[in-house]
Amino acid sequence: MIGNIDEHRRAAATEGGNGFLAAAGGADTDTAPVWLMRQAGRYLPEYRKIKERYGFWRMVRTPEIAAEVTLQPLARFPLDAAILFSDIMTPLPAMGVRIEFAPGPQIPDPVRTAADVAALRLPEQDEIAPFVGRAVELVRTATSRPLIGFAGAPLTLAAYLVQGSGGGDYATFRTWLHAEPRAAATLLDLLTEVTIGYLRMQVAAGAQAVQLFDSWAGITDTATYGRYGAPYVRRVLRALDTAGVPRIYLAVAAGHLYPQLAELPAEMISIDWRTPLSRARTVLAGKALQGNLDPAILFAPPAVVAAETERTLRAGLGGPHVFNLGHGVLEHTPIDSVARLVDTVHAFRRHEEGNRHDES
């Protein structure tokens, strides 16, 4: 099952440019390049086979498997970028954090006190997750399509560490930020340093763009995000100023934070399905936009998938646009729908007269 990397490498030689790096860097390309969050995932039978055999954490930590899984969706669909198969929790074990997957990530010993924070260690850059760097190198040898590296944003990692499990509104974490502001700042400082090292390592290994996932930014009010979210995101992104790769930032369910996102040093902002790209374009002037079809729509009939994909494309006109879903591909998503989506995106000429800007 593992070992198809050579096949990918041969296929890569025949692939042309695709515009992902151009659009992510700010070019208003004639077609929207497309990749999908969780494009390597449970909706693919070849993924499920590997997962049954090795389990999630071993897949993440074994470079050959992570690379193979990263490449799976590229073999099926003419996607314009690969994203490294991994998890935002990957750098945390090197800090001394124990993580279990059940199946979502669980922290059996959540961080709650200043002493808990002090017990975390700051690993050297090459200690954080060396297997990820190796996986990046393997993917780069196997495809000419651009590879996106990624990490979780400090606030989102802190939310997991303090709450102890995912989901919900992270009320314990929200209280903690207000009850333990000094410990919170120390924890976020530490996570910021680790995230910088982790992303620099991925870029050094060959990642050609980076996406910072702030999955839980949307649980915070604007003042809390202004204190505990944005400043740390800014530090992470600034540390990549000279890395020469487009920086993508995703904050989910965070429409109330967009004015603050507009000030971040990211070339591209990834928009979830809630806010139309046409409106995001106004608030986030000067940014490339990524998104934002509702992943639930891929379960609707083919005509609906095509129509809603085109509606999203029209809403994305008027500036640089990388097509994506508004969130990750859902389990059980029909593979034919993904294929239809990619074809619809590639068939759409963004600068043609008939494709007017849609103010939906």
Add this chain to the structure above:
Amino acid sequence: MIGNIDEHRRAAATEGGNGFLAAAGGADTDTAPVWLMRQAGRYLPEYRKIKERYGFWRMVRTPEIAAEVTLQPLARFPLDAAILFSDIMTPLPAMGVRIEFAPGPQIPDPVRTAADVAALRLPEQDEIAPFVGRAVELVRTATSRPLIGFAGAPLTLAAYLVQGSGGGDYATFRTWLHAEPRAAATLLDLLTEVTIGYLRMQVAAGAQAVQLFDSWAGITDTATYGRYGAPYVRRVLRALDTAGVPRIYLAVAAGHLYPQLAELPAEMISIDWRTPLSRARTVLAGKALQGNLDPAILFAPPAVVAAETERTLRAGLGGPHVFNLGHGVLEHTPIDSVARLVDTVHAFRRHEEGNRHDES
């Protein structure tokens, strides 16, 4: 345990006016009236005692118990309004829906097909939940403080009915709206009629204001809300045009929908903790605002509770404001924090020079 209603009635005779109805109706009162979503709930030991004995559904369906529980927080705190103890699922059994609480509401037979929708019945107004009307009457005889009735908004009720259980992002429901648009419209029509009848019944029984809870509106993108959310909310609220009661609308995590909320015929919009009231005031010009302290802050130290309450009060200046949390009171909330919050709100003079408008 039951039977304290006479005591409340005696106490009520000594209570003065408090401004809730004035502020909800659009008056820029000198102090902000205050009540809290889920003010009758599990953080109160007297509530837990009753719940252990009767269980949630029996509490809701027995007028004397529902009235008693409604009055519990009023006996502890000088709150400026009561909200009927009930659940947004209450009107659904009369439509033929089976609901279980485990402990959140579960629909063992979710609505998925046009036939499932056709099998639902439209009950007469006096069949929907007559026990709720009786509870309203009992509360009105027992307190002079204004009583708020409530219902779930059609979209939120439909989300539960289709998904089958609460929480998450309701992906099945989001797909369903796109895959079965005709069945969706039929279901929402039916839920709109039931909700109108249910709220009219509450007003006829004595409810002096109504709040429509659209707990899951925030999962929808703006186009979907424009088609399946707002039009049905508008019909419900319009049907109460001549009822003479302030209409309050709450949509959670819905900052992206505020421009659409501005057009709804509600006197007051309830804001969750994410968006500062000062910004909501701009988008929702002409509306009274309700909210919006993060309920997680009630677990922080006393000085933080007081400071954040005052920050919320300052953000609420410049127009009518009813103080509330940004979401319901959480389980295990310290009772002293609730008392401190209410006292802080009542001590704050909104028209005094020193209390400047805070653009946080």
